[in-house]
Amino acid sequence: MNIADIATSDFVELDADVRLGKVRSIFERENPKGIVITEDGAYAGVITQKQLVQSHVEDNAKAGAMMRSAPKVERHDDVREVARVLVEGGAKIAPVFEGGSLWGVVTGDDILEAVLENLDALTVEQIYTKDVVTITEETHVGQAINLLRKHSISRIPVLDDDGDLSGMVTTHDIVDVVVRDMNKATRGDRSGENDRVLDLPVYDIMNSPVATTSLDGSVRDAVERMLENDFAGLVVTPDHDDSLVAGIVTKTDVLRALTFTEEEHMDVQITNINLLDNTISRDDIREEIGDVASKYQDMQVQHAHVRFHEHKEKLRGTPLIQCQIRLRTNKGQAAGSGEGYGSDTAFNVALDKLQRNVLEMKGVRADEEYRGQLLRKLGEL
Structure with a gap:
């Protein structure tokens, strides 16, 4: 299933200089799925109704101050890849492009509604x-x-x-x-x-x-x-x-469960991937987590979720980053978290905590068939 079957043209495109009062009136009058914000005609970000309702920002503020960045997807992208993009970007909505032109929008809710019947077999x-x-x-x-x-x-x-x-x-x-x-x-x-x-x-x-x-x-x-x-x-x-x-x-x-694949290497998902700097990459993260798992021969990692979060504090220009790692394994779930200046430092602190927590895992019910069962149950997508 590709995203063209799910995406909608139910959106409004506005310039970043438009006042939020107008944005609110558009949501009240037209109730679109989202508003796409542009700057000098180029895509800049999105605004959702829930985001606007929860903001309490005054009407005379500009839309550009409220918009959030959201990853762009292509009209014919696979639904699994779009789910991954939304989760990794921490986004609820993404603009859909075709040939460089804005074609529509897709939300996480749209995807969940489209695959609802396939979820019945999962607990x-x-x-x-x-x-x-x-x-x-x-x-x-x-x-x-x-x-x-x-x-x-x-x-x-x-x-x-x-x-x-x-x-x-x-x-x-x-x-x-x-x-x-x-x-x-x-x-x-x-x-x-x-x-x-x-x-x-x-x-x-x-x-x-x-x-x-x-x-x-x-x-x-x-x-x-x-x-x-x-x-x-x-x-x-x-x-x-x-x-x-x-x-x-x-x-x-x-949405994260929809992204599980049958690739030979461990499936790694990163939330707020934009916080990765030049000192660490997705491949580095996969290799480091793989090294931890390889130390425990009876533990097989089926899925890894790594979340980065940036704090306002900085040290010589480097932001304080929080990293959280969660592994789903055939021995249950294991997690670790840590903070440091820069994504590389934060990841290594979290990885060290994860390794200590893995050592402490005892008596957790094994679920060796988890990955295969989940992939079979989602196989119709």
Whole structure:
């Protein structure tokens, strides 16, 4: 299946100098899938409605200040490759070109809707993310913000005093309450209001009840719920016990599963690949992870996901980078994370942590048929 069967011409093209007030009115009036921004007639970036709604940027700002870069794809690209491009670029939408001309747009949701029937044979347990960060109801909003930034995530499950799932806090929830309170305050009061919001317990702003799915639930059912309710993800619970947190499954997890291939070498996926500098490449990353796996003869790496995130801090012009590595192996999942100035340093710190975590893996149920099963189940795409 190529992307021409999925992409749509339901988009609007605007110049970067257009005011956001006009962008908002276009979304309200025409409800396009996205807006493609150009500068001097050349493609520059995209704006989505959700991004605009969550931004709280004033109407007189220029569209160029709001746009985000998104990878370009070709009209006849394979759906697996487009899914990879979206995941690695951290994008929800991509412009589709044909012969150098803008032809349409495609979103992650479009792809998931198109392959929905093929997802029925997959279970949530095969693709979900384990070992998620959690907080308690008494955690302050300021502490939650720090965790969101540190782990480069957009949502955190909230547990009550008994360790049971009681809510969910997202970056959107925090932005909403901060902007609402700041708008109520006068200019002189804003510093105090901001401190007050940061000291609030997350219980005051969390969403409850939380949308969940079970480990043995079908990926199709999970994706349908996410699409119908505009959820980015669902909390995964074990054995149909909605009070416990086993992990999270997101739309990105599903898109990532679509990219698995039967290549001879290990499949490596990199999120925010643009942060790689001249000191490290995709091949370097694959080789280094392969070296770690080769030390443990009974462990076979089926898929590796490496995520880079850039912090604002710099040292002599080199940005502080966070790197997270997650391996899916025939012995279960293994992960490691680290920070350093430059992507090469960050990757090596994360790789060292990963190796130590691999050594500590004990008693994890083997799943030697995982890769073959997943490829067969997705083989009709």
